[in-house]
Amino acid sequence: xxxxxxxxxxxxxxxxxxxxxxxxxxxxxxxxxxxxxxxxxxxxxxxxxxxxxxxxxxxxxxxxxxxxxxxxxxxxxxxxxxxxxxxxxxxxxxxxxxxxxxxxxxxxxxxxxxxxxxxxxxxxxxxxxxxxxxxxxxxxxxxxxxxxxxxxxxxxxxxxxxxxxxxxxxxxxxxxxxxxxxxxxxxxxxxxxxxxxxxxxxxxxxxxxxxxxxxxxxxxxxxxxxxxxxxxxxxxxxxxxxxxxxxxxxxxxxxxxxxxxxxxxxxxxxxxxxxxxxxxxxxxxx
Amino acid sequence: xxxxxxxxxxxxxxxxxxxxxxxxxxxxxxxxxxxxxxxxxxxxxxxxxxxxxxxxxxxxxxxxxxxxxxxxxxxxxxxxxxxxxxxxxxxxxxxxxxxxxxxxxxxxxxxxxxxxxxxxxxxxxxxxxxxxxxxxxxxxxxxxxxxxxxxxxxxxxxxxxxxxxxxxxxxxxxxxxxxxxxxxxxxxxxxxxxxxxxxxxxxxxxxxxxxxxxxxxxxxxxxxxxxxxxxxxxxxxxxxxxxxxxxxxxxx
Ligand SMILES: Nc1ncnc2c1ncn2[C@@H]1O[C@H](COP(=O)(O)OP(=O)(O)OP(=O)(O)O)[C@@H](O)[C@H]1O
Ligand SMILES: [Mg+2]
Numbered sequence: 026x027x028x029x030x031x032x033x034x035x036x037x038x039x040x041x042x043x044x045x046x047x048x049x050x051x052x053x054x055x056x057x058x059x060x061x062x063x064x065x066x067x068x069x070x071x072x073x074x075x076x077x078x079x080x081x082x083x084x085x086x087x088x089x090x091x092x093x094x095x096x097x098x099x100x101x102x103x104x105x106x107x108x109x110x111x112x113x114x115x116x117x118x119x120x121x122x123x124x125x126x127x128x129x130x131x132x133x134x135x136x137x138x139x140x141x142x143x144x145x146x147x148x149x150x151x152x153x154x155x156x157x158x159x160x161x162x163x164x165x166x167x168x169x170x171x172x173x174x175x176x177x178x179x180x181x182x183x184x185x186x187x188x189x190x191x192x193x194x195x196x197x198x199x200x201x202x203x204x205x206x207x208x209x210x211x212x213x214x215x216x217x218x219x220x221x222x223x224x225x226x227x228x229x230x231x232x233x234x235x236x237x238x239x240x241x242x243x244x245x246x247x248x249x250x251x252x253x254x255x256x257x258x259x260x261x262x263x264x265x266x267x268x269x270x271x272x273x274x275x276x277x278x279x280x281x282x283x284x285x286x287x288x289x290x291x292x293x294x295x296x297x298x299x300x301x302x303x304x305x306x307x308x309x310x311x
Numbered sequence: 312x313x314x315x316x317x318x319x320x321x322x323x324x325x326x327x328x329x330x331x332x333x334x335x336x337x338x339x340x341x342x343x344x345x346x347x348x349x350x351x352x353x354x355x356x357x358x359x360x361x362x363x364x365x366x367x368x369x370x371x372x373x374x375x376x377x378x379x380x381x382x383x384x385x386x387x388x389x390x391x392x393x394x395x396x397x398x399x400x401x402x403x404x405x406x407x408x409x410x411x412x413x414x415x416x417x418x419x420x421x422x423x424x425x426x427x428x429x430x431x432x433x434x435x436x437x438x439x440x441x442x443x444x445x446x447x448x449x450x451x452x453x454x455x456x457x458x459x460x461x462x463x464x465x466x467x468x469x470x471x472x473x474x475x476x477x478x479x480x481x482x483x484x485x486x487x488x489x490x491x492x493x494x495x496x497x498x499x500x501x502x503x504x505x506x507x508x509x510x511x512x513x514x515x516x517x518x519x520x521x522x523x524x525x526x527x528x529x530x531x532x533x534x535x536x537x538x539x540x541x542x543x544x545x546x547x548x549x550x551x552x553x554x555x556x557x558x559x560x561x562x563x
Contacts, residue, residue, distance in 0.1 A: 122370070199407025199469065202365055203420045204397035204476065213419070217410045 056289065060282035072283060078249045080269070080277040087284055089249050093166075093259030094291075096252060097241065098234045100170025101177060105234075106227050108174070109181030113223075116182070117189040118211060129183075136179035144243030147172040152244055161256035164246030170255070172240050177230035184229060188222020189215060225303045232295040236288070238263040262288045316341040316480060316510040317362065322376035324357050324534075326369070331357045332534045334376070344502060344511045346521040346542070349531035350557065355514045358531070359482045362512065363399040364392060380480065397424065400473030404485040406465035408457035413449050416457045416468060420476040435475050443471035444501045463494025470498065474505070481505065483513040487520065499524050518558055522546040530554040 064072050067085050075086015116125045151171050156163030196218055200210035216223070238261075246258020247268060260268075266281050266288075273281050317339035324332035331354045339345050347355050360366045361374050364385065378385045385395055397420065409416050417436040426432055436453070440446040445467040449460070457468055466486060473481055483502075487495040495516070502511060502524055515521035521528055521542070528545040530537045530553070538551040549555045 193405065193407075195403050195405045195407040198365060198368065199403060200409065201368065202363065202396055202401040202403075203472065204393040204423060206393060209423070213411075214409055 053289070056282055056285050059279055060284075060286040063276060063279035063283045064286070067280075073287065076251070078265075080273070080280060083276060085276075085280040085283070087262065087265070087287065089251050090260050090262045090265045090284070091287075092251055093245070094235060094261040094263070096166050096255070096259060097169040097173060097245065097261055098231055100166055100255065101173035101234045102227065102231055104170055105174030105177045105230065106181060109178050109226070109230070110185055110223060112178070112182045113185035113189060113226075114211060114216075117186045118207070118215070132179050132182055135175075136183075140176065140237060140240040141243075143172050143176055144240035147240065147244040155256065159256055161254075162246055162258055164244055164258045166245070166252055166255045166257060166259055168244040169241045169259075169261075172244055173234045173237060176237060176240060177233050180230040180233055181226045184226030185219070185223045188219045188226070191222070192218050221302050225299045228295055228299040228302065232292055232299065235295065236263060236292055238267045242267055262291075313343065314341045315339065316380065317512075318377075318379040318382075320377040320379070322358075322361065322374065322378060324354070324361055324366070324375075325373045327371045330534060332361070335534070335536050336376075337529060337536060337539060339510060339512060340527065341510050342506055342508070343526040344506050344513060344524055346513055346515050346525035346528040347531060348515055348518065348521050348528065349537075352533075353531040354534040355531055356484055357534075359401070359484050359512060359514060362480070362482055363396050363401055365396070365401065367392070393423075397476045398478055399480045399482060400476055400478035401482040402466070402469050402473055402484070402486045404488045406462060406469050406489075408460070408465050408468055411457065412454050413457050413460070413468065414453040417453075417472055417475050420472060424476075439471045439475040440468075442474050442501060442505060443467045444497045445471055461494075463490045463497070466490060466494065467498060467501075470501070478509065480510045480512065483511065485514050485516050487516040495520075518546065530557065532557075 063085065067075070072085060072087060073091065074088050075084070076088055077084045077086050078089060116128055120128065147168055151168045152163040152165075154163075155161070155165060155168055159167070192215065196214050197210050200214040201207070205213065241261055242264045245260065245264060247260045247264055248258040249260050249265075250257075252259045262284055266284055269277070270281055315338045317337075319335060319337045319339070322332055322335040323330060335358065347358060349355060357366065362378060362380075362385075366372045366374070374386070380398070383390070409419060411419075414436060417439060418432045421432055421435050426435070437446060437450075440449065445464060448464055449468075457465065460468060466489075470481075470483075470486070487498055490498070499520070502513070505511060506526075513525070515524065525542045527540065528542050529539045530545060530549070530551070532553060538545060538549060538554045544550075545554065546558060549558060
């Protein structure tokens with residue numbers, strides 16, 4: 026009887042696991058089937074490097090969107106990564122226990138806020154601020170970068186902090202016993218030793234920024250054009266799909282799926298990179 | 312008996328409310344090897360760490376009593392913590408090489424104290440590595456990462472790194488716990504050389520090691536000093552029954 030139960034529950038879990046994997050596989054296949062014909066027709070080079078996105082005229086070049094995604098993500102990293110790493114150092118090395126006890130759940134909470142809320146906040150707070158003080162329409166790369174920077178903070182902070190805290194206590198003690206100050210120990214021992222974890226946190230944060238859709242739709246302005254300054258509006262790969270999928274048909278729809286393939290590949294590369302970096306760490310050191 | 316290097320007077324140590332060392336007094340002679348041993352959790356690590364104030368890393372800890380090194384109170388406000396830790400070097404039970412090359416590991420301390428000239432650094436590095444019996448092993452690969460050394464070599468590197476600071480006292484907390492017998496023998500051998508220049512306080516790996524290497528020894532139990540004397544007295548003819556029981560393995 027017990028044996029039977031064991032076997033049954035094993036089967037059930039197997040089926041559940043299998044079904045979630047197959048759903049993933051199905052989605053992937055579906056996107057590929059829908060998108061590849063258009064890429065084949067337009068040509069990969071023209072699709073990726075084409076400057077004009079005019080579905081009505083059958084022109085499908087996504088380069089402006091790629092530029093949009095890259096610039097907004099880069100901006101988010103420039104703003105968010107230093108802040109995130111500093112926060113994680115503070116939490117792991119300086120904050121008294123009671124403070125980190127408050128801080129950690131708050132950061133987790135930050136990760137749980139729906140992105141539309143971030144977008145909304147950006148729309149009514151960040152965008153006007155930029156418009157009034159820096160000029161331009163306000164809906165801009167800068168606004169998107171700020172919002173995304175805040176959104177990637179939880180990822181960067183928590184993963185970096187964990188990787189700092191996971192270091193053997195002796196690393197830091199060895200440094201202090203050599204007569205280093207706390208700061209010297211941090212930048213010459215703690216940070217280099219936690220490097221792979223910190224880099225992984227940045228890569229995962231970037232992955233999150235690339236994939237984010239809702240929040241950026243609301244603050245980017247979504248113009249399909251190569252930006253000239255950080256105050257210009259742009260459209261990203263994700264927002265392109267989010268905005269047009271509702272009414273797209275035929276080749277247009279296919280083109281959006283093809284955009285999805287590009288995104289898919291980019292995210293795969295980023296996540297693969299993160300995996301590679303963290304695995305490297307476990308192999309390199311005992 | 313030589314001069315006293317370290318004088319511990321009525322030291323009590325607390326982790327929060329928990330007392331780890333009780334009213335502990337001990338004179339540690341210069342240029343000798345002093346072993347501190349006892350059953351697990353006796354407060355040995357705590358004692359060693361209070362000599363270079365490394366426990367100050369742990370929040371809510373407190374030391375009472377005085378510790379004098381060359382008649383200077385190490386808790387005096389005028390004492391610089393980083394200076395103290397360079398005078399009182401420490402080797403841990405786990406090797407702690409810095410994540411950099413062998414040379415940079417060795418040169419880190421001297422650089423901190425302001426030595427910049429490459430030739431001078433090289434001299435210190437070579438001399439210290441020789442004292443720790445590691446020079447032969449690494450002289451042709453000083454630029455490789457320290458993490459590529461074996462455990463025993465890493466531990467000797469940590470010892471050499473401490474020597475490069477030109478300390479006065481060396482604290483070793485079970486320095487051979489993870490090492491093979493050959494590395495252990497090398498470290499024990501170099502300790503005999505090192506004591507000519509330094510004062511050494513060691514938590515031995517086991518009683519046999521304590522007997523082999525030390526000049527004097529202290530037996531500790533639950534934060535109390537039970538018995539102190541020359542190595543022969545303590546390891547061969549202890550007067551206290553608790554020491555005798557522990558040494559003969561009848562402890563418990
Ligand atoms: N960071 C700490 N916080 C609270 N209590 C501690 C801390 N470190 C040590 N203690 C306590 O102080 C006492 C002495 O510990 P210590 O590590 O000095 O002993 P030890 O003789 O070195 O032991 P071991 O055989 O484990 O090396 C123990 O009861 C231990 O639980
Ligand atoms: Mg100990």
